[in-house]
Amino acid sequence: MKNYLKLMRVHHYLKNVLIFLPLVFSQNLFNIDLLSKTIFGFFSFSILSSIVYVINDIQDVEKDRRHSTKCKRPIASGAVSIKEAYVLAVFIAIVGIAFNYLACGLNIKAWLFVIMYVGFNFAYSMGFKNMPIMDITILVSGFLFRVLYGSAITSINVxxxxxxxxxxxxxxxxxxxxxxxxxxxxxxxxxxxxxxxxxxxxxxxxxxxxxxxxxxxxxxxxxxxxxxxxxxxxxxxxxxxxxxxxxxxxxxxxxxxxxxxxxxxxxxxxxxxxxxxxxxxxxxxxx
Missing domain, CATH: 1.20.120 (Four Helix Bundle (Hemerythrin (Met), subunit A))
Known part of the structure; x- marks a missing residue:
């Protein structure tokens, strides 16, 4: 379990606190309905973001094995097999989608921001990470999508x-x-x-x-x-x-x-x- 959590980069979920920004600054933190939506959204965004880390580690496994520190990553070190990583990716995708439905139902705008976030990050992994400025811009878009998503699921303007x-x-x-x-x-x-x-x-x-x-x-x-x-x-x-x-x-x-x-x-x-x-x-x- 420890290696799976490490592969999912759980410590990076801290970034998703930005999803709460619209709720907090709109004075709606104690609105139970909006708070519950934001909490479900936080878990959805966090879990779905882990898919990107898992797929990226699968793609970079050989390169990571030659790296001084990245060789300790679960897939590169052999602690998690590539087959297990794919199974994990499918499982967390299902869980993430379920949480997102609980957060926003059929809110098209919220779903669009999630899809764009995942899509941008896959584009990053597929080649944009090697393009100067574009690599940083995609990373920046991830932070922006978190706030946009928080705004969409609560219908709060920022x-x-x-x-x-x-x-x-x-x-x-x-x-x-x-x-x-x-x-x-x-x-x-x-x-x-x-x-x-x-x-x-x-x-x-x-x-x-x-x-x-x-x-x-x-x-x-x-x-x-x-x-x-x-x-x-x-x-x-x-x-x-x-x-x-x-x-x-x-x-x-x-x-x-x-x-x-x-x-x-x-x-x-x-x-x-x-x-x-x-x-x-x-x-x-x-x-």
Missing amino acids: SNWLYLTVIAMSFYLGLGKRRNELKTEGSKSRKVLKYYNHDFLDKNMYMCLGLTIVFYSLWCVDPTTIERYPQNNLVWTVPLVMIICMKYSLNVEGESDGDPVSVLLKDKVLIALTLLYIIIVLLIIYV
Whole structure:
């Protein structure tokens, strides 16, 4: 069971918390109907995203076996056979579809976002991961689809400023990941890395970081936001967001592999700052 969960990249399910963003910021977190839909949606999106990881590991098994760290992956190490991996992919596809039906019924828009997410990721695995800029853009689309999906299953509109914040943040995270892959493993570890250099990745990474803070700040002072939260205290979360971004950047500049989930989970201070931000936002919105 442990190897199956490792193959499914369960720790990456943390990214799917973005699905809750429309629910939280619309002050509907305690709406039982919408909350249950979002929870089912979270599990659906998480499980279906695992299919991509499983199929990708099947395709890359020979390459992974020659890699210093990827050789420890379940299929590459032999802990899970290719036949077992295919059976797992079919099983989790059925479970994921069932959860998605519970989340949105026959909501065409929600189904479309799920299909597009899976389709984009298969396109990534089939060759787009070797195309500069396109590789990062597809990774960014995954974060955006999570928010769009959360909006679709709850029928809650999301501010364009928040969408832009998610896009800019995702580019920042994606560029940071490529930066550290190039730094720690060199251009031979991934074909697309031969097209990148440290200067390009650094400049664009921090440009996107700056845009993330700008877009988030504009959302905080947007008239629609102020109308929804009359005390306008959200603007005081901007300095905390800046601190979180600086701490994350400090880790990325260090010896991390640049993977967003790993960077977060390996730093207790960053976890504490993120939890503090979540608590403050919940207090501002719901108290």
